[in-house]
Amino acid sequence: MAGYLGKRLMISVVTLLFILLILFLLLQFMPGSPFNDEKLSVEQVAVLKQKYGLDKPVIVQFFRYLGNMVRGDLGVSYSLSPNTPITDLLKNRFPVTIKMGFASMMAGTLFGLILGFLTAFFGNRILTFIYNLLTLLGIAVPSYLFAMGFSYVLGYKLKLFPLLYDFRAAGITQVMPVAAMSLGVMAVIARFAKAEASEVMKSDYVQFAKCQGLNNSTIILKYILKNSLMPVITVMAGLLVGLLTGSLVIEEMFSVPGVGSLLTNAISANDYSVVIALSFIYSLLYVVVMLILDLLYCLIDPRVRLGGKPE
Amino acid sequence: MSAANVYVPVKEDFVPAPAEYTENAVQEAAGGVRHEMLKRFFAYKTSVTGMVILIVLILLGLIGPHISGHAYDQQNLSMANLAPRVPGLASLGIFDGTETVPKTDGAVRRNRYEELGVTDTYYIFGTDNLGRDMFARCFMGLRISLIIALAATAINLVIGMNYGIISGYFGGMTDILMQRIIDVIGSIPTLVVVTLLMLVLKPGMGSIIFALMLSGWIEMSLISRSEVLKVKELEYVQAARTMGAGHMHIIFKDIVPNIVGKLVTQIMLSIPAAVFLEAFLSFVGLGMPAGTCSLGTLLSDGFSNAMLHPYKLLPAAIIMILLMVGCHMVAEGLKKATE
């Protein structure tokens, strides 16, 4: 167990270092520099570059950045919000994005599970039709199209929900963006839950329980739900990170002050430091989620605990 | 018992069976499985529906841009922003180019064909803000998006399959090393890689394919590897190896046919993913360059003015949704058929 843990941690650290190096190298090829204001002279640009250390060799810049990262200093924004530490920019934005991602995840998972299990257990015609419709739509329609539809119908025509995010009323103003994002999650979870539940229902031990004369609700709760929920956790990790990154367009639409809208702005403003920092944060998040997931699996699955590795 | 009675094997006894013999046996077995798979696939309603949708879309992608009588890039500013007008239906009063404009001081119904005096002109899907035919553009966009998705998936398949097979088949240090590389590369979120690459590369179809390729092969390789690990231990593969078949022979004759089913399912899931990602790139302004079009650029163009001209968004959105639905239906059918 400890050996596996150590190995897993090592991989994560190497991955992160590798990511940093790649991000840094990629950004060296980025067109434009952050100081290209129409009205600045060449000398003035040179002075600005010197101030931010952009005139130093690439390798020096990289190690300096690496050192700062270890100390938790993500650097300052060059052009998006000049001289503002990126950690300051993220301080209020990160919770917003995380909260919205988490809410979408929870809503999507909850409704997905309900839809999936109900269809698996009582697969009547109407339910199956609803299941097919919702899962196909959820998978086939990009979240921003949902967002626009919701805005127009629920926000503008019916005036049920506010059209813009407002931090003073974060709950109600989040309804539409969260709904738009959670539909995709719901579809994936529902399909997975249904498949797992159907498989477990066919399994020997459930059949055996049935033969023993246990009643249906006991079987469903004790065997089927419990055993089919576990694998669902595995898809959730990928979905969560997908949500965080996929919320770029949604955040911009509803004016949500989150990380996604920051990244879109940073890309168009050529703000190197912000793009590096955000890409790294996203990668870090991804690596950490994967790590936690692996460890969870390690705890749950004895085969892994005893020195194997999850396939 | 004397030594003379014992049969001492000679070298000639260990000659591999004639090639055609093993080949035929394996092929027969595999062919039988494949035949069974196809039968199951076509017996399943969902997969057949999906297949039909995909075939229709591919045909439309091939001929669609050429049948409306307008080129997809032919501009005509005086004919800009026309609503759909379909020959035949127009005389019935539907799809005759009349649109309701929800102006801020009250909705207005107007027919720009009549205003311009061009009632004998028909644009089935209407025109865009430069007066280009949306019908031709939509199917041109479909074609471009399909090319991007298919090319990216094909490259992914080749890289991923080979990587996975080599890693799984040879095992040992090779496998460990190759899997560590995957651990690292797979931990970088696709979106970050693709976005950064698109910023660095010059915009265009090649760049989008390259960016999609960099992230998509990992899933393929994982699938191939786990299948190889399973198949490697199967009796007939062991037998083939004992009979002295070479690595290449075993990989291509015994292993590859066995993983085709799962890989095709994965391909069917990769295509929608690629189309989605391409559309996302267009939304953040990193998609196909101006002058060309793809489903993504059409969606993002229509998206920003959907309130004013909903007909610019709907056809492209419906085409994309159908493409997604078709691929997923086929994938589901394949999954059922291979189980």
Added chain:
Amino acid sequence: MKKRYSVFFICLFLAAVLSGCGKSRNENKEISITIPSTPDTVDPQLVAETNSVFVADCFTSTLYEYNENRELVPCLAQSCDISDDGLTYTFHLKKGLKWSDGRPLTAEDFVFALQRLADPDTGSNSVYFITDCCSIKNAKEVSLGTKPVNELGVSSPDDDTFVVELTQPCPYFCALVSAVTFSPCNEDFYHSTGKNYANSAENLLSSGPYIIDRYEPLAMQIHFKKNPYYMDADKITIPGINLQVVANQQQALMCYESDTVDIISISGELVELAEGDPELFVFPQASLFFFELNQINCPALMNRNIRMALNKSLDREDLVNNLLKSGYTSMTRAIPSDFYIQGDGTDFAEDRERYDEYMAYDTVKAQKLWEQGLSELGVSRVSLTMIYNSSQSSFCEAVKAQMEKNLPGLDIELKPVQGKELIQRRMSGNYDMLFLGWVADYADPTAFLDQFISSAHDGEYNNPEYDKICERIQGVEFVGNTAARDDMMHKAEDMLMEDAALIPVFTKGNTFLIHDDIKGFQQPPTGIGLVLRSLSKEVK
């Protein structure tokens, strides 16, 4: 069983619906305005792009200011004495000026503000205001770090007198100082915030009608409340302003129509939905959108006939009427109208057809010039790369189609770029044609003319004669002789147009939707920023 669940869900839905009914704008005395993107900074000495200026204008005052009739009037200054050589400006401040925390606002605050602007450590993108738009003594040297900050030509002999020394006369200097960049900054307060000046509401002092009371870097919502220490505080009737960033134009329009915001700035195709609506206002902006022609690196564009053929092959009216629509006006000259009033009281650019001979759409002449140009160059085909910001894609596609249709043998390669790459390419001369929108920072034709000087870091027009004229305009020669200076500026523009040095295309206004109970919303003539003092709202 099933029924009970559905009742539960209906209750949940109703609860959501009821809480969703937000407050309508009519019940709110405050005004809420949408802006299309988040300001990069609100530090008055750092602001550069229009959204930031918009925000900074709410909480700053300057020596001079534009009023609701777009006239320049003294604001923090009482009067201004100009020396005979036009090089020394002495501003006399009003008495009893106060910052929003009650501390006195003195001439020293102006000195510190400009020293801060020039200081290379500040790293301001707006430093060109004092090095190029006008040239304050030693500003260039200070900005490059070769002279200490205290040698900048600004001083405060006493608390109420602020003196600026220039190295070149600048007849529009009083108009120039109406820009937020010239607003005061208190040194003690600045140092008390450490490195966090202008990073949050607490780290800002207001000299204007409103105090910023909720702000964080790259905020999506910015809130202002009335400044009780403002000199004309009794005339300010709006208790607060809420600036809301809405990048999606459609979302902004829906908010406006559902009465959740008072004023939206709207652009693009959606303006069509508001056409003819009495609530749609177009404020002229001193802008010139044009194609810059690289006449140094591109052999074909060094030929005047080719340049003129390109100009004459462009049907600007068609583009403006059928593609760009409301708020856009076609341009066939370098200076927009309604921007600079000459010494004799007439509009500098009143005659919009003045240069039609070289610029106006005429396919026959264009083709003639084109063939002549091709034969002079000895080629049969010309291919040009067109660089533009990717947000201008449809427009540039239309231009390409028009030019290629009218000029056989022309190939234009479209190259949209993201964000600041456009500027980098412009600075390095890496383009053939480059589409650029230029907005004047001050109401004087030199704001447009100066960018075609060959020594200017941008612009690829190279004509020593033109440089000489521009130098004379900026020199001491015309101090006190506005008419002669105006003539000289006309001469400069004539030269540009006769040479077909650029392809002017259109000028663009700022379009706003303003509910009819809001009165007195106005923008300065440059089209950058806001005039807030006269804003009022009828509350029903």
